Amino acid sequence: MVNSKIKYWTVGQIDATGIRGPHEKELEDISKSKSIVFKNVDLNILKNIIEENLGGKIENIGFNEDWTITLEMFPEVNIHMAYSYFGDEFGDGIEAEFKFYFSGNRVIWVPGEDSATYIDIVIDMIERLLKNEEPFEKDYTQKTELMEKVLNQRNIPFKYLKEEDKNDLAKFIGGTIWKTFDGWRIKREIFPEIFIELFWSAQRGLDIAFLGDKLRIISSYHAEFIGIFLINHILRYITIKNEDKDLPDICYIMFSRLFTKDKNWNHRRR
Secondary structure (H helix, E strand, O other): OOOOOOOOEOHHHHHOOOOOOHHHHHHHHHHHHHHHHHOOOOHHHHHHHHHHHOOOEEEOOOOOOOEEEEEEEEOOEEEEEEEEEOOOOOOOOOOEEEEEEEEOOOHHHOOHHHHHHHHHHHHHHHHHHHHOOOOOOOOOOOOOHHHHHHHHHOOHHHHHOOHHHHHHHHHHHOOEEEEOOOEEEEEEEEEOOEEEEEEEEOOOEEEEEEEOOOHHHOOHHHHHHHHHHHHHHHHHHHHHHOOOOOOOHHHHOOOOHHHHHHOOOOOOOO
């Protein structure tokens, strides 16, 4: 039975397009391509991977699923990957499926684009860990062209952070923040023993680093995406804290369509 005290959302509700959106299709494709991987999985092994390498848990959230992987993307932004195995009981060729749900007081702040990509990354990690395979990309010090573009695009809003934001922002992202001589240092453990550090100053702009004893279980390409999600979430904090200011356009496109509709903002696509 579904826990009535928790509000579960679908990506379609968060996207609020009124039609079947691209992120619904993306998650359906993930289910079709990856659900069979978990057909005969040893739940004890899976539980160990989820807890020790992703910091999540295996549970049942009441959608008649066999089990659900629950992860905290950010505080009050939870991802639920509910797995069901049918065999051939329906005769439609679908033996198993994932259904994806989202919960938390700030889960509708995050657009489907970020959460769907996050799910894709997580399932890739789990599959490789189950198969004892190494990630292909492991160049954690070399920034891609995309990363360089993101750091440049999202640099200016950081100037709106104030000394009094330090503790609130730390709670918002689930990380640690230091005020430096001319800017900020922000650190978050994205998975157990895998960290992202952001550095910002008015003179040098925004920079990023990846570190941790378990860093090599995630591909450097995927680590960059999760770094982008962290930067995006910080911009959400900055935007809500400075609604009275004329912020750069990049701030307003960090939110889901549902959230921007509730705020009566003009929704802009990335």
